Amino acid sequence: xxxxxxxxxxLSIQEGENATMNCSYKTSINNLQWYxxxxxxxxxxxxxIRSNEREKHSGRLRVTLDTSKKSSSLLxxxxxxxxxxxxxxxLSTDSWGKLQFGAGTQVVVTP
Amino acid sequence: DVKVTQSSRYLVKRTGxxxxxxxxxxxxxxNMFWYRQDPGLGLRLIYFSYDVKMKEKGDxxxxxxxxxxxxxxxxxxxxxxxxNQTSMYLCASKRILSNQPQHFGDGTRLSxx
Numbered sequence: 001x002x003x004x005x006x007x008x009x010x011l012s013i014q015e016g017e018n019a020t021m022n023c024s025y026k027t028s029i030n031n032l033q034w035y036x037x038x039x040x041x042x043x044x045x046x047x048x049i050r051s052n053e054r055e056k057h058s059g060r061l062r063v064t065l066d067t068s069k070k071s072s073s074l075l076x077x078x079x080x081x082x083x084x085x086x087x088x089x090x091l092s093t094d095s096w097g098k099l100q101f102g103a104g105t106q107v108v109v110t111p
Numbered sequence: 112d113v114k115v116t117q118s119s120r121y122l123v124k125r126t127g128x129x130x131x132x133x134x135x136x137x138x139x140x141x142n143m144f145w146y147r148q149d150p151g152l153g154l155r156l157i158y159f160s161y162d163v164k165m166k167e168k169g170d171x172x173x174x175x176x177x178x179x180x181x182x183x184x185x186x187x188x189x190x191x192x193x194x195n196q197t198s199m200y201l202c203a204s205k206r207i208l209s210n211q212p213q214h215f216g217d218g219t220r221l222s223x224x
Binding site: 003030031033035040041042043044045048050088090092095096097098099100101102103104 | 115142144146151152153154155156159161167169201203205207208209210211212213214215216217218220
């Protein structure tokens with residue numbers, strides 16, 4: 001399997017704290033994407049970072065990509081209770097844009 | 112905003128039944144995908160389609176088939192449902208360009224009794 005592996009599997013923090021989760025993979029990628037899934041719902045796209053990019057920001061989200069180490073990280077700053085969700089990294093390795101998903105990181109933000 | 116609509120949020124069927132899961136997108140996307148999601152396994156690709164009447168197997172196509180007669184609609188078919196197909200099924204669509212995200216429906220939680 002070419003899927004990414006997220007670390008940690010679960011994360012519990014308080015509102016206002018930062019949350020960091022990591023994704024490691026083993027193959028070459030075209031891009032790496034992060035998605036959020038609220039309980040029982042579909043996935044929502046957060047950020048796409050291309051293989052030639054090193055860092056991207058979107059609001060309170062910061063994603064880094066290190067292709068030499070085959071790893072990525074997602075940082076959520078100043079977390080809120082509404083950030084409680086599962087977060088998935090997904091690898092795009094072919095021209096069709098098929099994605100290989102990891103098992104996800106469950107984040108719980110307590111008020 | 113892109114809208115991907117799955118016909119049912121919850122569905123209960125019996126072993127051996129033929130089951131149809133429908134997915135419709137409203138953004139003229141070329142590519143559509145069906146995944147299943149199981150605890151601890153993330154999302155696994157069942158089938159995808161890159162054009163009308165075109166389909167490709169994903170990682171776990173056994174026991175499933177698909178149909179794409181119109182660009183906006185992608186159907187997943189369980190030919191003879193079995194209990195191990197109880198799962199959450201997610202449909203997604205995207206533009207054909209490679210560096211584009213996928214847009215997901217809300218999922219169908221399917222139980223096979």
